Amino acid sequence: xxxxxxxxxxxxxxxxxxxxxxxxxxxxxxxxxxxxxxxxxxxxxxxxxxxxxxxxxxxxxxxxxxxxxxxxxxxxxxxxxxxxxxxxxxxxxxxxxxxxxxxxxxxxxxxxxxxxxxxxxxxxxxxxxxxxxxxxxxxxxxxxxxxxxxxxxxxxxxxxxxxxxxxxxxxxxxxxxxxxxxxxxxxxxxxxxxxxxxxxxxxxxxxxxxxxxxxxxxxxxxxxxxxxxxxxxxxxxxxxxxxxxxxxxxxxxxxx
Numbered sequence: 001x002x003x004x005x006x007x008x009x010x011x012x013x014x015x016x017x018x019x020x021x022x023x024x025x026x027x028x029x030x031x032x033x034x035x036x037x038x039x040x041x042x043x044x045x046x047x048x049x050x051x052x053x054x055x056x057x058x059x060x061x062x063x064x065x066x067x068x069x070x071x072x073x074x075x076x077x078x079x080x081x082x083x084x085x086x087x088x089x090x091x092x093x094x095x096x097x098x099x100x101x102x103x104x105x106x107x108x109x110x111x112x113x114x115x116x117x118x119x120x121x122x123x124x125x126x127x128x129x130x131x132x133x134x135x136x137x138x139x140x141x142x143x144x145x146x147x148x149x150x151x152x153x154x155x156x157x158x159x160x161x162x163x164x165x166x167x168x169x170x171x172x173x174x175x176x177x178x179x180x181x182x183x184x185x186x187x188x189x190x191x192x193x194x195x196x197x198x199x200x201x202x203x204x205x206x207x208x209x210x211x212x213x214x215x216x217x218x219x220x221x222x223x224x225x226x227x228x229x230x231x232x233x234x235x236x237x238x239x240x241x242x243x244x245x246x247x248x249x250x251x252x253x254x255x256x
Contacts, residue, residue, distance in 0.1 A: 059112075
């Protein structure tokens with residue numbers, strides 16, 4: 001049985017960096033429909049929310065938005081068009097949300113056994129975006145073309161210029177074990193309409209923890225970041241941050 005989830009909303013009453021703790025109001029409220037694994041992104045005065053409903057091994061992702069600071073949310077839209085095609089096994093494998101050009105939501109997740117499989121029946125990394133009508137999500141599609149071996153789930157990032165990035169970790173072709181895993185990034189420069197073949201983000205042999213989660217982010221300047229746990233050795237899980245200043249074409253890595 002999966003526990004219910006709650007949203008924790010913090011509203012700042014001033015913008016001073018050194019604002020006292022009393023300047024913040026914290027409110028706890030139920031996720032719509034008692035959904036689990038909620039994620040919130042604030043953009044241009046709108047709170048964008050995704051959450052999960054169903055069996056942890058095969059369920060559905062929903063999206064809602066709020067324009068009044070989370071007091072009320074819009075009627076939810078189901079994100080995945082294929083029934084029960086998402087998973088929520090462990091907090092590392094839920095759907096990820098990013099807000100891109102024009103405030104459009106982009107969502108990516110590790111597909112369940114109900115989703116269309118990837119190359120050679122491999123687990124897919126699934127992506128979709130809000131349709132142009134704003135009333136539904138486009139049919140999801142797998143962005144993995146060859147770098148199969150998804151385990152801990154991937155992530156999505158987007159910027160205001162229409163660049164979208166879906167990232168995940170998997171073994172290099174012919175590789176075995178976590179020491180041979182690496183970060184892969186599929187890029188779109190047309191707001192998620194199409195994705196180029198995935199590329200290895202960084203070629204340093206630090207591995208990647210197979211069952212560990214990761215996060216991708218894009219900032220207003222167009223820089224892209226990927227945060228993940230390495231696996232150089234069986235007993236090592238150091239944190240690495242990959243950073244790109246050229247819209248994901250190249251990355252440099254830093255041990256945290």
